[in-house]
Amino acid sequence: MCCRRTILAGAAVFALALAAGPADAQKRVQIEWWHAMGGELGEKVNKIAADFNASQDEYEIKAVYKGNYTETMTAAIAAFRAGQQPHIVQVFEVGTATMMAARGAIYPVYELMADTGEPFDPNAFISAVVGYYTTPEGEMLSMPFNSSTPVLYYNKDAFEKAGLDPEQPPKTWPELVEFAKKTQAAGYPCGFTTGWQSWVQIENFSAWHNLPLGTKQNGFAGLDTELVFNETPVVEHIANMAEWQKSKIFDYGGRRSDSAPKFYNQECVMYMNSSAAYAGVKNNAKDFEFGIGMLPYYPDIEGAPQNSIIGGATLWVLQGHPDEEYKGVARFFSYLSSPEVQAWWHQETGYLPITTAAYELTRSQGFYEKNPGTDIAIKQLTYKEPTENSKGLRFGNFVQIRDIINEELEAVWAGSKTARQAMDEAVARGNKLLRQFEAQYK
Amino acid sequence: MEKRVVFRQRGLPYLLLVPQLAVTFVFFIWPASQALWQSMLVQDPFGLATRFVWFDNFAALFGNPEYTNSLKVTAIFSFAVAFSGLAIALLLAAMADFVMRAATFYKTMLIWPYAVAPAIAGVLWLFLFNPSIGIIAWLLGKVGVDWNHQLNGGQALLLVIVAATWKQISYNFLFFLAGMQSIPRSLIEAAAIDGAGPVKRFVTLIFPLISPTTFFLLVVNLVYAFFDTFGIIHAVTEGGPAQATTTLVYKVYRDGFIGLDLGSSAAQSVVLMAIVMALTFVQFRFIERRVQYA
Numbered sequence: 222m223c224c225r226r227t228i229l230a231g232a233a234v235f236a237l238a239l240a241a242g243p244a245d246a247q248k249r250v251q252i253e254w255w256h257a258m259g260g261e262l263g264e265k266v267n268k269i270a271a272d273f274n275a276s277q278d279e280y281e282i283k284a285v286y287k288g289n290y291t292e293t294m295t296a297a298i299a300a301f302r303a304g305q306q307p308h309i310v311q312v313f314e315v316g317t318a319t320m321m322a323a324r325g326a327i328y329p330v331y332e333l334m335a336d337t338g339e340p341f342d343p344n345a346f347i348s349a350v351v352g353y354y355t356t357p358e359g360e361m362l363s364m365p366f367n368s369s370t371p372v373l374y375y376n377k378d379a380f381e382k383a384g385l386d387p388e389q390p391p392k393t394w395p396e397l398v399e400f401a402k403k404t405q406a407a408g409y410p411c412g413f414t415t416g417w418q419s420w421v422q423i424e425n426f427s428a429w430h431n432l433p434l435g436t437k438q439n440g441f442a443g444l445d446t447e448l449v450f451n452e453t454p455v456v457e458h459i460a461n462m463a464e465w466q467k468s469k470i471f472d473y474g475g476r477r478s479d480s481a482p483k484f485y486n487q488e489c490v491m492y493m494n495s496s497a498a499y500a501g502v503k504n505n506a507k508d509f510e511f512g513i514g515m516l517p518y519y520p521d522i523e524g525a526p527q528n529s530i531i532g533g534a535t536l537w538v539l540q541g542h543p544d545e546e547y548k549g550v551a552r553f554f555s556y557l558s559s560p561e562v563q564a565w566w567h568q569e570t571g572y573l574p575i576t577t578a579a580y581e582l583t584r585s586q587g588f589y590e591k592n593p594g595t596d597i598a599i600k601q602l603t604y605k606e607p608t609e610n611s612k613g614l615r616f617g618n619f620v621q622i623r624d625i626i627n628e629e630l631e632a633v634w635a636g637s638k639t640a641r642q643a644m645d646e647a648v649a650r651g652n653k654l655l656r657q658f659e660a661q662y663k
Numbered sequence: 664m665e666k667r668v669v670f671r672q673r674g675l676p677y678l679l680l681v682p683q684l685a686v687t688f689v690f691f692i693w694p695a696s697q698a699l700w701q702s703m704l705v706q707d708p709f710g711l712a713t714r715f716v717w718f719d720n721f722a723a724l725f726g727n728p729e730y731t732n733s734l735k736v737t738a739i740f741s742f743a744v745a746f747s748g749l750a751i752a753l754l755l756a757a758m759a760d761f762v763m764r765a766a767t768f769y770k771t772m773l774i775w776p777y778a779v780a781p782a783i784a785g786v787l788w789l790f791l792f793n794p795s796i797g798i799i800a801w802l803l804g805k806v807g808v809d810w811n812h813q814l815n816g817g818q819a820l821l822l823v824i825v826a827a828t829w830k831q832i833s834y835n836f837l838f839f840l841a842g843m844q845s846i847p848r849s850l851i852e853a854a855a856i857d858g859a860g861p862v863k864r865f866v867t868l869i870f871p872l873i874s875p876t877t878f879f880l881l882v883v884n885l886v887y888a889f890f891d892t893f894g895i896i897h898a899v900t901e902g903g904p905a906q907a908t909t910t911l912v913y914k915v916y917r918d919g920f921i922g923l924d925l926g927s928s929a930a931q932s933v934v935l936m937a938i939v940m941a942l943t944f945v946q947f948r949f950i951e952r953r954v955q956y957a
Contacts (some may be wrong), residue, residue: 295920302710319923325711475813482795621922628905635814657924661707 249281252549253307257293257534258367259286261500265569273556280549290316290534291620297539301326306539308550311366313534314353315619318440320537321362322617322662328538328547330554331360337544339551345558345576349528349602353613354535357441363535364554367572369497370529370602371421373517376409377510379490383407390514394461397491397517401470404490412470413491414480419626420532421493421516422462423455428611429516430454431524440615444659448616448651451644454522460640463633473634476627481505495532496598499571513594515601528604530613533572573599617658622651695936701929708923720930729906730914730931737910740824741888748828748884749877752835757865759836760843770840777833781891785898788826812900816907819900823908826899827892835880842876843869874954882946889939911935 258266263286270284287293290313297310312320320327334341343351343361350365377387383403391397401412415421427434432453437446450456465471472489474480478501484492485505492502493516502511518525536557538550556562563579566572568588574580580599583589589596616622629643629650638646670676702720706713724730759769776784791799792812800810812819846869854864870877893912896902902909902917909917912935919928 291921295923298708298923319708323707323709323711326709473814618922618924624921628903631814631904661705662712 250279250546250549252280252282252309252546252553254282254284254309254311254536254553255287255293255297255307256284256311257287257290257313258311259289262367262570265566269557269562269566272562273553276556277552280552282549282553294319301539301541304541306541308542308546309536309538309553311534312363312537314532314613315623317354317363317535318615318617318619318658321615322444322658326539327362328540329360329362330364330538331362333538333547334551334554337548337551339548339555341555345578347573347575347577347580347599347603349607349612350531350573350575352607353531363537364557365575366534366536366557367497367566367570368531368533368535368575369495369572370531370598371417371425371493371516372496372597372601373413373514374484374492374494374498374502375512375514376404376484376487376490376506377512379404379407379409379487379509383409387510387512390512391491391517392515393520394458394517395520398465398470401465401491405469409487409490410469411472411483411489412465413493414472414474414483414489415492416475416478416480416494416498417532418473418476418630419623422458422630423450423626424614425516425529426458427453427455428528428530428613429518429526430522431527431608431610432522433610434614435616438609439613440617441609441612444617444655444662446616446655448622448648448655451641451648454519456640456644458519459630459633459644463636463640466634473631495571496573497533497571499595500569513597515597515604526601526604527611528607529601530611531573531602568595571595571598573602616651616655617661618654621654625650625654698929698932698936701925702933703926704929705926708925716926720926721934723927724930724934729909732906733909733911733914736820736906736908737889737912740820740827740892740908740910741885743824744827744831744888744892745881745884747824748831748835749880751828752832752880753839753877755832756836756839756843757869759840761861773836774833776830777837779830781830781894782898784830785823785826785895788822788829789899792822812904814904816904819904819908823892823896823899826895827888830895831884831887835884838876838880839873842873846872871955875956878946878951878954881950882943885942885946886939889935911938 254270256263256266266284266286270282274281285307287296290311293310294312294316297306297312300306306326331341331343333339343355343359346365350368351361354363354365355361373390375390380387380389380400383400383406385400385403391400397413405412424434426432427450432450432455433439434450435446435448437443440446462471466473472480472483474483474489478494478498480489481492481494481498481501483489484502485507487509499513515526516529536554538547558576560576560578560582563574563576564582564586567574567579567583574583584596626647629638629647632638633640633643703715703717704713705716705719755773759766759773762769779787789797791797792810794800794811794813797810803810810818812822850868850872851864854868859867889910890912892910893916896908896910896913897916900908902913911931915928915931915935918924918931922928
């Protein structure tokens, strides 16, 4: 009873102090950024956010990890429907058509930068990256962030053991098969494996050989696009791979990057996957030297090699927030695409340097000499000026279409379908989904 | 004589019911009616363009070979999980009831799997059966079985059935054991004295007397197989390969959350609800008659 008043008074003061405390931090405008970079990549993202916050005192970026790409995109859409959307969301390239078609939900980047008066030069970005995310009139809709392209990792020690030159990765598919047979003779069970089979062996295969995936410039020119990859040499290539699966020149290991262990434990001597797998390969390929080469091509297909297309993700801005917060978003985008930040991100992760300035900076720092092979990705991406078959692709419901392609390919590897049947089925099922997507926007 | 509870205050019984009614409303009636409404719409993922299309979504389902496939997979999966779960648990309960020494040890060990979360259970089995590094896959390779559930649909379905059943066995076991132990020992001894062997005692005496438990477990197991196995399927096979393990509930998730086709997904969940309701109704109407309540 005696101390009751004192305690009450103390509590009141404490509560006031608490209320007064955070008010300081809230003077900064809060910007929320939802991303799908987990593990080590997530730590790098957090560093970018922290550095931006430290470099100025008007805005504060909060980077929130929401799960994998699919989960992040779904979360953002659900949040938008509930009126709780973040400012920035990282969406993978297959979600581009869905995001682009949602004109009432997104805030196109070119408009954002113009409205907030932030300096912005779309030509500073490399054309292959920009081409994917612009309208036919060249207006940029989302901000490139982490773009990658598939490359060929190979086991230098295995090459040496088989009597091959360890500095010469195979340039063409016939060469690759020959090399695989030699390494098999030297005791390595499998020639090559691949990750993200649709992205690498069909989408990038088509771009690299200047073949169309679908009509209407791979979907860039209209929602009434149709898939056509069952009428191109893609079918022959898949049939070849089915043949090679029998003798383990090719060995299937899973849909995403689940086949990586086959390369790490030297079961397969070659591994085709994203340039961003570099960090993983470097950490896990402990007992052998590895090298990086460009994707192989068929020399009898005219136009090959052309250029490869990007994977990865970009940052989309969602509507529904006050103008002053968008100023912060624009400022953050300028920071993000500055050469120093981009060069650092590229060197740490294996994602491409998306601006020419970042590429030049990395080169002048001698990074490519110290880490040979890390510039193969960008060289391959910019090999030639993109044609309408190699700018990228823009198909609605593409997440599901990729899964359909995966299912059909798995049937081919298991021997229960021919490549022709599988590709025909994939195109038929995929076209149904494209029509459904089109119908949603009538 | 009728039992009646009398409340002195007029509003008290309603007040006591409110929490339960609130929960039922918020967690069942509201989402169910939203699903019914959404199943009649075609929308873009962001909800910006909505069209009312009556029953088009439902009609589209029944012409869709992927939907028919998931109906088939669900039927095989659910009945396999329910019946093998019940059969194995019944056997284990009969054995545990019979044994004298270390009885508590067996019972504790048999109950533990129930405490494992479905997704974790799925991952455990995934590791055991992983074609490259799994122990059981390796053992199967030794006896000549080429195990690769990432490519072989039948093997994938078998794997998820095993994983789902394993979890449910403990739950069933617990109920069966309790049911058996509530049978008066004198009855069993009397049957033994009359010359009935253990199997005959089981078939004519024990099994009929635990029929209320069996009926209850049958209903619960079927509902479990239809709905609660989502976590296991998602963790182990993600519905693949080639949709060989895509049950109805998994397809609802795929089409709604990955495919972002909310209308079709809502229609599927309405159909799923109708199927389970019908199944439960059938069970109560036809099977409950044969249950002998003490």
